[in-house]
Amino acid sequence: MTSVDFTHKAVEMIDVVKKFGDFTANDRISLTVHRGEVHALLGENGAGKTTLMNCLYGLYRPTEGSIRVNGQEVVISDPNVAIGHGIGMVHQHFKLVEPFTVAENIVLGLEPTKALGLLDLAEAQRQVAEISERYGLAVDPQARIEDISVGSQQRVEILKALYRGAEILILDEPTAVLTPREIKELITIIDNLTSEGKSIIIITHKLHEIKQVADYCTIIRRGKFIDRVEVDKVSEHELAAKMVGRDVSFSVTKNKVVRGDRALAIEQLVVRDNRSIAAVDRLDLELYHSEILGIAGVDGNGQSELVEALMGLRPVESGKVLLKEQDITNHTPRRMISDHRVCSIHEDRQKRGLVLEFDVAENLILETYGRAPFSHRGVLDHGEIYRFGDQCAENFDIRPRTTTQQAKALSGGNQQKVIIAREVSNNPDILIASQPTRGLDVGAIEYVHQALLEQRDKGKAVLLISFELDEIINVADRIAVIFEGRIIGIVDGAEADENRIGLLMAGGTA
Amino acid sequence: MSRLSVSLKEKFLNGALSITLMSVLFGFLLGGIIMLLAGFNPLEAYWVIIKGIFSRPKYVSYVIIYSTPLIITGLSVAFALRTGLFNIGAEGQYIMGALAAAAAGYYLKLPMVLHVLAAVGLAVLVAAFWGGLAGWFKARFGVNEVISTIMLNWTALYISNWAITIESFGRQGTGKTYAIQPSAHIDIVGQWKRTPEGIAFLREHPMLWDILKSPVNLGFIFALLLAALVWYILNKTTLGYELRAVGHNPQAAEAGGISVQRSMVVSMLIAGGLAGAAGAFQVLGVSHRIATLAIMEGYGFDGIAVSLIGNNSGPGCVFAGLLFGALKYGGSKIQDVMGAPTEVINIMIGIIIFFVAMPKLIRMILAYRKRREQS
Amino acid sequence: MESYVNDIAFIIGTTLMYSTPLVYAAVGGVITERSGIINIGLEGMMYFGAFVGAAVAYFTGDPWMGFLCAGLAGASLGLLHAIATVSFSAEQIVSGIAINFLGVGFALFISRLVFDGATQTLTVPNKIPLPLDFLFGEGKLFVSAGFMDLVFNRFATVYLAFLLVFVAWFVLYKTSLGMRLRAVGEHPEAADSLGISVFKIRYGAVIASGFLAGLGGAAMSIAVVSRFSNTLISGHGFIALAAMIFGKWKPQGALLACLIFGGAKGLEIFMGAKGVPIPSSLLATLPYILTIVILVGWVGRSQPPASIGKIFDKGEN
Secondary structure (H helix, E strand, O other), rough: OOOOEEEEEEEEEEEEEEEOOOEEEEEEEEEEEEEOOOEEEOOOOOOHHHHHHHHHHHOOOEEEEEEEEEEEEOOOOOOHHHHHOOEEEEEOOOOOOOOOOOHHHHHHOOEOOOHEEEHHHHHHHHHHHHHHHHHOOOOOOEEEHHHHOHHHHHHHHHHHHOOOOOOEEEEOOOOOOOHHHHHHHHHHHHHHHHHHHEEEEEEOHHHHHHHHOOEEEEEEEEEEEEEEHHHHHHHHHHHHHHHHOOOOOOOOOOOOOOOOHHHHHEEEEEEEEEOOOEEEEEEEEEEEEEEEEEEEEOEEEEEEEEHHHHHHOEEEEEEEEEEEEOOOOOHHHHHHHHOOOOEOOOOOOHHHHOOOOOEHHHOOOOOOOOOOOOHHHHHHHEHHHHHHHHHHHHOOOOOOOOOOOHHHHHHHHHHHHHHHHHHHHHHOOOOEEEOOOOOOHHHHHHHHHHHHHHHHHHEEEEEEOOOOOHHHHHHHHHHEEEOOOOEEEEEHHHHHHHOOOOOOOOOOOO | OHHHHHHHHHHHHHHHHHHHHHHHHHHHHHHHHHHHOOOHHHHHHHHHHHHHHHHOHHHHHHHHHHHHOOOHHHEEEEHHHOOOOOOOOOOHHHHHHHHHHHHHHHHHOOOOHHHHHHHHHHHHOOOHHHHHHHHHHHHOOOHHHHHHHHHHHHHHHHHHHHHHOOOOEEOOOOEEEEEOOOOOOOOOOOOHHOOOOHHHHHHHHHHHHHHHHOEOOOOHHHHHHHHHHHHHHHEEHHHHHHHHHHHHHHHHHOOOOOOOEEEEEEEEHHHHHHHHHHHHHHHHHOOOOOOOOOOOOHHHHHHHHHHHHHOOOOHHHHHHHHHHHHHHHHHHHHHHHHHOOHHHHHHHHHHHHHHOOOOOHHHHHHHHHHHOOOH | OOHHHHHHHHHHHHHHHHHHHHHHHHHHHHHHHHOOOOOOOOOHHHHHHHHHHHHHHHHHOHHHHHHHHHHHHHHHHHHHHHHHHOOOOOOHHHHHHHHHHHHHHHHHHHHHHHHOOOOOOOOOOOOOOOOOOEEEOOOOOOOOOOOHHHHHOOOOHHHHHHHHHHHHOOOOOOOOEHHHHHHHHOOOOHHOOOOOHHHHHHHHHHHHHHHHHHHHHHHHHHHHHOOOEEEOOOOHHHHHHHHHHHHOOOOHHHHHHHHHHHHHHHHHHHHHHHHOOOOOHHOOOHHHHHHHHHHHHHOOOOOEEEOOOOOOOOOOO
16 A cells, blocks of 8 residues: 555546447546556446456457556557556456466467477476566466466466566456455455556455555446545445445345244265366255355355256265255256256356347246146147236336347346246245346345345245355355365354354365 | 237348348349359349249249258258257258158058058158267267268268168169159159040140149148148247257256257257158159169258258248259259359359358448448 | 288278378368367368369369369368358358358359369379389389388378378477467467457468368379369268367377278278178268267267357457
């Protein structure tokens, strides 16, 4: 925080406009970052943060407005130009070539070569080792990307930018995939970098992180510039209000409900991932009616594989899944849904949740098309299907109301409403929700949380899986922490302590 | 009813139909330019083609006969494609169907209608197996269906050629099989038109006579019925719903409880059966036998073109099949009349598919025109 | 004993002969698919190349000129495929189908124009030479029709094919160009964000694959045989495609797969010549069934380049 050099403007973006066809993603946004400053770019999902930074990095050309780097007006036509001006970017979804090594990924596009364009990989590894040491970013240059942790992958991304001589580093949602401990390490790295005179722009929607690391913060909402503030002078609450445009309370009002009977028991479950590694490793868990059980944990600790195994989408290698007393291990997805009444809101709504090319009504019957009233003896009843669709659109506030619209034409929040409408209408006993609020704006997030609580209040058993610890603490009645495929601690929601859960998430003992 | 008109309107606005029509236009335009470059008058060539299609009842009848197998193999390709599978194997499935129909038509002794049903049924079964095999390889072993169906095409071709060498089946030295029995024919008045009474009657009715000079048969009617069936299965049944869901997004379909593997096999079984029916109708209605194949006849490959031009729908395949059949038949005339290579038709078809593959380009052209009109 | 040795030499010789055209096309396939573009138009490219190679060799009398022009003919179709798939986000398989229609169409269209309405060329005056021919014969280093002659006295295209595999391997794995090309096929967004032009690399790769497939066609029409006919390239492009897949998208793997396929063909011809009591038509199915068996057996789930067939669109306008 002491390293900011106010005499030197590293980046100035002035009245930048970016349009995609008729849609204006950025509407006259300005941003100034000084040398040695950590600058946060705050906004909800879809506010236009990443678009703005893609303009700075040359992935998009701004429709209007100008950009200055170190006081010079520049035109950044592609990433090469950005790199030439000392700008580097770490994307939210890492852009790493999985089968390549760390060193290969870092030097790609700027490879040390000998005669005839012959690669000099030894030299590449030497250079990578050198910068990684200089900035305290520990990586193994010879390891393959697919074999290293998410935290290491992020360090590779940062090294990629530093290798190209970046003085200005853009980090897009850098903490989304990190454990609390890795976040601490990242903050140390950021301090190292700013003390060397580098400027950092962090794209985020997490308020407490801004308070932790940033000097200044620019807030944008729906593509428009809202404010630029000095972080020390505002509260988290004020930041939130500026981001959302109204006063928001992040705590959820919960009715008191008495926990019911046991709905599901998982015993010593082992499930292998696509690389045949035991992603779920002797996991035990019990789920009760009238409760929301939250599973906290960092991405990649077996959550996806657990859900897939519970839904019959991935084979269970050993262990048992018991519904009441019945063993339902490795039953087909159809049986899980129809016979055992287990429904799931999957983590990736575009991949698992929806057939984007189908219209809304067709998506609403994805699990029930084979039964009356939607079909009789294998023939669909379109009258019933669209009547049901219209009814769902009304009850679940799906916009637009026309259910002949393809699902891909809907916003993320409305796509999620379609899925929730489908799963809830199917009246399950057990509802699994994985990352149900990912990528949604605040209004939609509140809607989803309310829907889950309603299900709990109706006596259903709800399993909520999320990488956002705040969400779990707010919504869940009980919190189980998953680490490397095992539940390593269960705490009561009412007494949950963020630090303690954070420690568990990183594999520590509480 | 209102939903139907809405969906028709959407189709127009989304541009599926306008993209196809534009592509066909480009095909004719560029095909004309190529003929011009080669020193032929394209207008004359198109006139020859049009005359070759419409100027005599016989020609129209031939176009329909040419189109019949193309429509059905087109349906086969379209059906698989709706499940996300590229059935390059319609060719081999067609060959297997033709072989089975020729064998059943020759060996079985059955009364008339029954014989046809048995021959077509056997052809559909054998070809469905041939197609289903590729579906199973994909579902069970993850083998890319494009590769496996290509290999199955050649295997089918050589099996068919081998069968013709069997002594009781093939007429030795001719490279052909014995003709199937008349009880298995689906020709329309095929026998009667050669009897003295038939000839006498037809002399009085020259137009009918002209039509019956071509091997008129029931195949086209069956093709239309199959197109309707394909449309019905895909759009109105739970099976079609499952197959389309798998075609668009197998992971979501699986999560919804649909068995993706089963859908792949079922889809390829049906696609194979369709292509087999095409082969059967061709044998029972037109050729009445099969012959040794030096190379692929191309019905399956042309079916891919028909399916793509017909936007992978039942009705679309009928129109695209008729277009393709007409071009193939009418196009053969420019060789004799003008000495212009008939293969310009292949080039035109290639160009049409090329543009069908690029909806983005066509949308850009349409948008550009709109903008110019506005300003 | 002697006859067995010669039998083996005969099989090896025919294997090399039949594999070679496939090797060119399969290596072309490796290059384009490694950059992320599916090319099922290899067949049409080979077809057009085979015709142009034979036609040019016929008119100029120079087989090498024919060989080069065959490559250019294939490359021109590659350019079309690249325009569709790279610039206009075309469905890659559909565009490939179009290329197959165009390749056949152009070849036969031009053939009819210049060869008097025929769908085949006349016999070329000079085939691709046998570069080691001077070593064999009376009083030379090796006797003619001996083991060495049958195996090693091959057309220059055979040796070039092996050289090509080595060069392709070297470029793909040892040079920065190859590393960039592989990166583009695995993760185009990553390559793009590092300033590598996905556009240029993919154009280059698809055109190169067309060039190589064209050479493969000529290796058939002016080396294995001495003229183009409309039945010459019946399915070889598709077989090259299969070879590429079961060679796991590697030049050396594709070579091996082509040799296996050619070997099955060689065995088929040998058994036919020896009068083995299996009908020749059934023997002819051997290479195809073998391919399926190999795919089903152990290569089915091999991993293609991660971005293959996916449209890369920068989202700009």
